[in-house]
Amino acid sequence: MAETLKLAIIDLSSSDSISTAKSIRQACIECGFFYLVNHGVEEELLLRVFDESQKFFSLPLEEKMKLATKHHRGYTPMYAENLDYSSSSRGDSKESFYIGSLEAGRSYLNRWPSEEILPSWRPTMESYHKKLLLGAKSGFICLDNIVNNVYKVLLLKDGKYGQTQSVGKKLISLIAQALDLDADFFEKVGALDDPMPFLRLLHYPGDLEFCGEETYGASAHSDYGMVTLLATNGVPGLQACLMLTNQDPQL
Template sequence: MAEAVVLPVIDLTSSDHHAAARSIQKACTEYGFFYLINHGVEESLLQKVLQGNKMFFSLCLEEKMKLDRKNHRGYTPLYAEKLDPRVSSRGDSKESFYIGPLEDAPSRGYMNQWPSEEILPGWRSIIEDYYEGAMNAGRRLIKLVALALNLDENFFYDVAFNPPNGYLRLLHYPGELGSSDEEIYGASAHSDYGMITLLLTDGISGLQICNEKFKEPQVWENVHHIPGTLIVNIGDMMERWTNCLFRSTLHRVMPTGQERYSVAFFLDPNPDCVVECLKSCCNESAPPRFPPIRAGDYLEERIKVTYGS
């Protein structure tokens, strides 16, 4: 049985920004995961968005499929994706709904899809409010991340956020899956693709992390729920910027026999941003581990693998 990991807790309202940055530096170096408190999103809104999550996924499949995923926005049904392509199962046992930037550009074909007001009255407004709240928390947090790397606090604003690229993903993991000879994962082992992820959960267990992703056998630890917090994890692009100083930690969701709902907010660079090792994170004895890559190209590459296309 997996043991529970004790993750750091970061206070986003700390008056000592440099002390908070030091705590983030330690958390990102040792775990790549931490809890965020005083993040600015009201508890009432957290509960509303979790309830809205349940309301959406309680719709019949025919209604949800009217919003089938296009341009990485919309609904994906059970088993539609496999985050770890090495596993033999048919796909991950979850369904999801993606919302991209609220200021989407129709001229580029980027348009969010929404269920009608008749079906889910007021639902869109709740989701948009949470998107804005998570984006504001992410913007504040990324300033502390910059300080943790001994950069100007606006470094990532200047380099990556013109504008920032945020995606909200509603997630539902069914409780009963039926019998199968395959090993079933709610979300198979993966690291997140972008800069940072802010995760809201409903308190149901299942989330696990592997702190040493290249070590065999892999050791998995349970991440416990702390009410009112957001769970933050570092993504691949931050790992690339920092030459693996900040770790993009492997994680997964295991079925528990209970329905599980969560909401992930992915804060990514602008698609045209070139992600390359920071000069302060490399030298002759520690050269860059990854070549520079355009953020949009990296995301598309990972998404194609995930959906097998």
């Protein structure tokens, strides 16, 4: 049975950026995951995002397929993705919806449900997207070509800290300090000049058995990009394998 994994808790509202950066560094060295609190995303907004997400995934498949993925935006149905073909031939037991950049010049690529069906869906997702990923001049970008580590952050639903920067931009600044770089390093080198932020909604129905073959909500994988901000509705399931061995993953 998988063990319970105790993750570090990072307070994004702390005025001691040096200490916070050190805590982030330690968490990323040890397991690559940590909880983020006082992040400034209101619980009311998070609840609306989950509510609107549930409304979309509850639509008939025919309606959802009208927004099938194009240009990495839109709806992906059950079993269409497989993160690890060696563990399952059927595909991952999940459906998802991708929302890309809201910046001028790219926002037209996004796909949105009809306002007649889901009138509050688009404004809710745009508000959440901006709160997490967009800053005053730039946004949140995948920096895999600069930093080879991938960090995953679990966003807790208790944000009380008001901030003008986005969660992603503030976190990137702290990650720079965790790497013994200047806080604005990624901005100075132009890494945030042309951001590629993605918001991804996921639905795991829990169907893990099919004709005797075990399937997974999301097969074993490493995320691409630099940072994953993950908000959940309290249902457990994320597993982390701390060593590249056959040992049991930790929850």
